[in-house]
Amino acid sequence: MAAHPTTVELRKGAYHDSVTLMQVSRQVAGTEGILAAQVAMATELNVEVLTGMGFDVPAEAAPNDLVIALRGESEDALEAGRGAVESALAGLRSGGRAAAGLGEAPPPRTLGSAARAAEANLALISVPGQHAVTETFDAIQSGLSVMLFSDNVPVEDEIRLKDAAAQADVLVMGPDCGTALVRGAALGFCNVVAPGSVGLVAASGTGAQQVMCLLDAAGVGVSHCLGVGGRDLKAQVAGRSTKQALAALADDPETTSVLVVSKPPDDAVLADVEDVARGLGLDVHWAILGAGRPDLTAAVESFLAARGRTVPKWPARAAEDEPPISLNGTESASGQGTALRGLFCGGTLADEAMLVAGDVLDAPIRSNLAHDENLHVSGQQRVDGHVIIDFGDDEMTQGRAHPMIDPSLRLERIAAEAADPDCGVLLLDLVLGHGAHPDPAADLAGAIRAARDAAHTDGRSLPVVVSLTGTENDPQGYARVADVLADAGASVFLSNAAAVRHAVAQLPGGTR
Amino acid sequence: MSADRQSANLRGLLGAEPVVATAGVGLFADALRDQALTVIEAEWQPPMEGTEGDLARVLADPRRAQANALAAQRMTASTATLVDVVQAKDAVGLERGTFLHAGPPLEWERASGPMRGALIGAVLFEGLAETAEDAEEQLAAGVFELEPCHHRDAVGPMAGVISPSMWLYELRDEVHDNMSWCSLNEGLGKVLRYGAYNDEVITRLHWMTDVLGPLLQQSVRSTGPFDITGILAQMLQMGDEGHNRNRAGSLMLLREMLPGLITAEGSSTDIAEAVRFSGANEHFFLNLGMPACKLATMAAHGIPGSTIVTTMARNGTDFGIRVSGTGEQWFTGPANTPEGLFLGDYGPKDANPDIGDSAITETGGIGGFAMAAAPAIVKFVGGDVPFALQATQRMYEITETEHPMFQVPILEFRGTPTGIDVTKVVRTGILPQINTGMAGAVAGTGQVGAGLVTPPEACFPAALAALAAAVDD
Missing domain, CATH: 3.90.1700.10 (v583 domain like)
Incomplete structure (x- = not known):
């Protein structure tokens, strides 16, 4: 590797968002003779990734600097790579918006300015977390409800924003809100579901997506899905957005019942919110994900039963049992590892996996979501035993696109886990819908096939289970994606809880 | 599309057609456009370095x-009317030996060439030194007080040096009951405000003090006050921007002042020269536009x-x-x-x-x-x-x-x-x-x-x- 020439260039004050830079990186990586290309903002995480790729990033690199790192087969290839970077970046500048004709107004630069220009009623803010509070205040003061996708927002700021929002009679959905559906408009990561009468209030993004997809599979439509942010029902934030959302849904003629999707709320906050719901005369149900509580699938099943609807058989495709592994003509005694390795993009799906698997596994699960200090690991860290990693966690997204958009870190990790003899089953999620990768199946199926082949070559069997959240009407199409994954040898489940149970059952001597 | 009753909560959000303003990841805006929704994207960039904490705090300020x-x-809502022309010693109580200058506070040691030149010229003009060298020595020795025009609600173009004998336009904002002042414009070329201080400059300043100022005062007092805000509004529609282009404004101002000038007490030669001087100066109006803006701010x-x-x-x-x-x-x-x-x-x-x-x-x-x-x-x-x-x-x-x-x-x-x-x-x-x-x-x-x-x-x-x-x- 050392023989190949590399270049690392730092540019001050050249900001682009992480998704755009991911696309630039891909474009440049496709240049002939370029072996590796990363064009990214120099956040701590990205510098770590670059260092891992063998690039030497200057110490003065700061998060607002653009770093261009290339490795080529030759100096000529490197030069071609540099040219490709320039043309890709120039392409961004000339992308229709830059060239204004005589008298044409330059593009708005702040949320408030954009809102005024279009008389908007809703804002979607996904700037880096440390800048999100300013844009959100601007939106609130301009009279807009806000879906605040950005994470890394301090809880004190969240409270200030929500108080200002209540005063202005607008809603702050977030921070760290991945999913919302407002009168048919899918914001952020959101599935295409039939319109209907169920209003969702969601303190968790992928949890809401799982619930709306299960409802859709059961033939039940959704009126709106109002996100509130993962901390809204905790004691500090005290349900500020949830109460506003419930009041709005109570007043909405399309909505007849409400399902609140959340991690365990604070007891006092829950009681308070239930009081509010009663006062509104609202039919409220809860899908609360926590120890000793029903999983999301079970919560949806009770909701359907309460409304007199039939619970359908949830879509599931179990792969055929693995044939016995034979190596050099002799059957291996130790043909499968014993650890569960769950690699998730959806935070709530990962949480649910921790709960469901934790109930049936004897040994503890290490995770970057674990609250127990002894079990907490960084998402970048490789450890023994059962592991569940959320690649969408704050630490994994600083200056990087969410793994639902940029799957590269997880794809690398799938390959790494496959090479580990300890790994007995791979549990993965995949979330479809607007905002997510337009064609996630190809990459993931390739990684699954490669992982299973690598294990087989090594004399091991490696079952792969995918929790696939989506609907047939999603841009990617549920059945098409499920087919591609099943062809790669994976078992595919719509119910995340069912996927987790199936995965655990694949472990040798696994608890059943 | 919705039922008869519409939710009034959240400013009617759930019953209205969503129009989304976005800042951040372009892909989310694309996803909205794919749904045929109306989207407007802010071309967001990070703020100036190290300001995010202060920005969040100031944006959160409920006031x-x-x-x-x-x-x-x-x-x-502020209005500016030219109500008088007065010498600086009377208008802003400027004491002999004190000089006003443009910009924020400044010491002689840090003053640039044109600022030094204008101060030297003003010292000579006030008769506080015989030669430029003498003036410079006294200024360097801190004999005189230097103070920003803004600290006396006045404004001056370029070096903006105002001394007690200079005549000032006096403008009033009747809505907010404020007053503001500005010196008379010397024309272009070698002039005090650009730091020139040769004999030609000092001679002109004396003529402005002895002849022009009193004539303008008579004009304003006899036929004024004059509406300066009105001229500003008109000149913008005549191709001026009020800072470096004041042609239409200057002609309109002269039109206002002419009747009072030609009927003023003074020799016809002096009046003719005052009219010629004012009419020849395409920045004649700048010294009224500036105090008008000062009143607004x-x-x-x-x-x-x-x-x-x-x-x-x-x-x-x-x-x-x-x-x-x-x-x-x-x-x-x-x-x-x-x-x-x-x-x-x-x-x-x-x-x-x-x-x-x-x-x-x-x-x-x-x-x-x-x-x-x-x-x-x-x-x-x-x-x-x-x-x-x-x-x-x-x-x-x-x-x-x-x-x-x-x-x-x-x-x-x-x-x-x-x-x-x-x-x-x-x-x-x-x-x-x-x-x-x-x-x-x-x-x-x-x-x-x-x-x-x-x-x-x-x-x-x-x-x-x-x-x-x-x-x-």
């Missing part, structure tokens, strides 16, 4: 929105929580701003050197850093902010016509309001961008666009050109930090 609305309302000053800029001024060394919500404190940075077109053989190396109180015009919503109204100005300050149109439109991104009276015909009579908001400058990195004259860097040179300039970035994060410190917890 801010109302304070800025009030500042904007006061700024645009004064009206907006001193509102707790307001982040609106109420002063931008340069002394040839520093650029300083003051902000409505932070009182009399100046936030300064090293003045930039303008870029533009040069007179004769002069070139960029001859130009002094930015100087003058005339950036009060941009602070009040004209000048560079009204450049779209004055496309012809690009022949004087550089750039091209699309640039002039863009410049005005870019300023809407950093201003609070649109001026109801100052309108730009080519932008469908849109009001000029008015009331620079510190938070918007810091958030967007867009700096106020200033059109300006360029003084020679060497004392005594005079004007070398005209061009475009912006404040140094540093003024704005500093002002923001002070605004943040003033927010209650």
Whole structure:
């Protein structure tokens, strides 16, 4: 590797968002003779990734600097790579918006300015977390409800924003809100579901997506899905957005019942919110994900039963049992590892996996979501035993696109886990819908096939289970994606809880 | 599409067609467009470095929105009337031995060439020194008091030096009961405000004091007061921007003053010379537009929580701003050197850093902010016509309001961008666009050109930090 020439260039004050830079990186990586290309903002995480790729990033690199790192087969290839970077970046500048004709107004630069220009009623803010509070205040003061996708927002700021929002009679959905559906408009990561009468209030993004997809599979439509942010029902934030959302849904003629999707709320906050719901005369149900509580699938099943609807058989495709592994003509005694390795993009799906698997596994699960200090690991860290990693966690997204958009870190990790003899089953999620990768199946199926082949070559069997959240009407199409994954040898489940149970059952001597 | 009853909660959000404004990841905007929704994308960039904490704090200040609305309302409701012409010693009580100058406070040691030249000239003019060397020695020795014009509610173009014997226009804002003053314009070429102080300059200053000032005073007293705001509104529709292009405004002002001038007591030779002098000077009006803008910004000053800029001024060394919500404190940075077109053989190396109180015009919503109204100005300050149109439109991104009276015909009579908001400058990195004259860097040179300039970035994060410190917890 050392023989190949590399270049690392730092540019001050050249900001682009992480998704755009991911696309630039891909474009440049496709240049002939370029072996590796990363064009990214120099956040701590990205510098770590670059260092891992063998690039030497200057110490003065700061998060607002653009770093261009290339490795080529030759100096000529490197030069071609540099040219490709320039043309890709120039392409961004000339992308229709830059060239204004005589008298044409330059593009708005702040949320408030954009809102005024279009008389908007809703804002979607996904700037880096440390800048999100300013844009959100601007939106609130301009009279807009806000879906605040950005994470890394301090809880004190969240409270200030929500108080200002209540005063202005607008809603702050977030921070760290991945999913919302407002009168048919899918914001952020959101599935295409039939319109209907169920209003969702969601303190968790992928949890809401799982619930709306299960409802859709059961033939039940959704009126709106109002996100509130993962901390809204905790004691500090005290349900500020949830109460506003419930009041709005109570007043909405399309909505007849409400399902609140959340991690365990604070007891006092829950009681308070239930009081509010009663006062509104609202039919409220809860899908609360926590120890000793029903999983999301079970919560949806009770909701359907309460409304007199039939619970359908949830879509599931179990792969055929693995044939016995034979190596050099002799059957291996130790043909499968014993650890569960769950690699998730959806935070709530990962949480649910921790709960469901934790109930049936004897040994503890290490995770970057674990609250127990002894079990907490960084998402970048490789450890023994059962592991569940959320690649969408704050630490994994600083200056990087969410793994639902940029799957590269997880794809690398799938390959790494496959090479580990300890790994007995791979549990993965995949979330479809607007905002997510337009064609996630190809990459993931390739990684699954490669992982299973690598294990087989090594004399091991490696079952792969995918929790696939989506609907047939999603841009990617549920059945098409499920087919591609099943062809790669994976078992595919719509119910995340069912996927987790199936995965655990694949472990040798696994608890059943 | 929805039922009869619509939810009134959240401003009717759940019953209305969603129109989404986005900032951040472009992919989310694309996903909305794919759903055939109306989307507008802010071309967001990170704010000036290290400002995110102060920005969040100031944006959260519950006083801010109302304070800025009030500042904007006061700024645009202000009126300016020319009510008198008075000597500085009477108008602003200027003591013998005290000299006012443009920009933020300044010591002789740090003064640039044109500022030194103008101060030397003023000392000679007041008869406080026999020679330029003598004047310079006394100035260096700290014999005289130096004070910003702004500290006496006055403004002066370029070096802006005002001494007690000079005549000042006196303008009044009847709505807010404020007064402001500005010196008489000396014309172009070798003039005191550009730092020239030879005999020709001093002789002209004496003529202005002995002849022009008293005649103008008679004119205003006999046929005034004159509505200056009205002239400003009209001149923008006649191709002026009120800072570096004042042709229409100057003619309109002369038209107002002529009857009073020609009937004034004085020799017909003196009157003829006063009329010729005023009529020949295409910046005759600048010295009225400036105090008119000063009155507007004064009206907006001193509102707790307001982040609106109420002063931008340069002394040839520093650029300083003051902000409505932070009182009399100046936030300064090293003045930039303008870029533009040069007179004769002069070139960029001859130009002094930015100087003058005339950036009060941009602070009040004209000048560079009204450049779209004055496309012809690009022949004087550089750039091209699309640039002039863009410049005005870019300023809407950093201003609070649109001026109801100052309108730009080519932008469908849109009001000029008015009331620079510190938070918007810091958030967007867009700096106020200033059109300006360029003084020679060497004392005594005079004007070398005209061009475009912006404040140094540093003024704005500093002002923001002070605004943040003033927010209650």
